[in-house]
Amino acid sequence: MSLTITGPLRGSITVPGDKSISHRALMLGALAVGETRITGLLEGEDVLATAAAMRAMGATITRHASGSWSVHGVGVGGLLQPQTALDMGNSGTSTRLLMGLIASHPITATFIGDASLSRRPMGRVIDPLSLMGASFSSAPGGRLPLTMTGLTPAVPLEYTLPVASAQVKSAILLAGLNTPGHTVIIEPIPTRDHSERMLQGFGATLTVEETPQGRRITLVGEAELKPQTITVPGDPSSAAFPIVAALIVPGSDVTITNIGINPTRAGLIEVLQAMGGDITLQNPRTIGGEPVADLRVRHSPLKGIDVPASVAPSMIDEFSILFIAAAHAQGTTRTTGLEELRVKESDRLTAMATGLTAIGVSVEEHEDGLTIHGHAGDPLPGITQPGATITTHLDHRIAMSFAVASLHAKAPITIDDRTPITTSFPNFLPLMQSLGAHETHATD
């Protein structure tokens, strides 16, 4: 599959709901007694894996219409033993957050996943959850398949995060819900705070203090959650693809409505603006405790910059598409501090460096980042070798990044597999088509 254009990208679109918030809405709804209503839920494969797992542990989850769901929860402490293995598909967030939930329930669960997920490290959650009393047996290196047994009552924990990971933070917080006393997490580098916001929204007692060591998050355990009505904002990590598409295709003018602009997620917008991207935030508002705006994006000449490592957590899923923007910029873009990209759905530094090289972009791969020499707004060379394709490695973000790159290239850029796109952005292709892109070379 590859995308092409016959003119500028134009129009207004709304991208699906935020993946991180959708997972959390289902999980917390499943722990509240009564009915939680959710609108704007992302219906991507990753979130559907979370829904299936929560059903397997006793919650009643109903889809009423597109994005409109209800959850009848079992109460904190009320999760049931699943009768079969929990299949997490491609989703790291589902796996790690559910491990947290199970850690303080008296149940045993087995997690399985696809080839990509089965390569990803779970030790980062096994370590703190073991300190809380859960026990684990896993494939070598703390990988899936993994079986765990929770402990009730679990042992409250004070833990400093050794990696900047919202998944690890959230796993401990979710375990802390059914744990007596205070669960404390110290986060030296801030990461997305959707769990903190939503736990407060569901009525948990959770406080956040800024300390010299970082953010100190305290959750009072044995919480009682009250059902909520949740409106999920559009996913900034999905919006990233049409944003960069509009910036690189000459003449484009695209509006993307209802995008979450939580500061712990908005790093890409800042970085693209610093590169010269014409992105304006319109109609800022708060929806369901999260800041939201409409974004207007117009084609812009971009210039390469040194991206500060400190911005990494606030755009950790956006680097693959940033690298495509960098390939179009005038001059060199340097990124550092991105070791975490090596343990996502694929090793995103190697996957992107290999793909960029294949489409004629000069790139240097370092242990913790890429240096990319841009083409100053000219179309990228594309794949000149007949029949060659970009390998997507079961990684939705690699697939969408090269689909966007193909919009402004001399030769087509064909990806080997578009199926991973459904994990986070099921209507990516129709939305890009509504802006004026065309799908060609359907080889998959």
Ligand SMILES: O=C(O)C1=C[C@@H](OP(=O)(O)O)[C@@H](O)[C@H](O)C1
């Ligand atoms: O908490 C979350 O919802 C997520 C946290 C991030 O992972 P890490 O916690 O591994 O950084 C991100 O990459 C992932 O897509 C979603």
Ligand SMILES: C=C(OP(=O)(O)O)C(=O)O
């Ligand atoms: C890393 C990602 O997701 P997960 O960790 O949930 O698989 C992602 O969506 O880019």
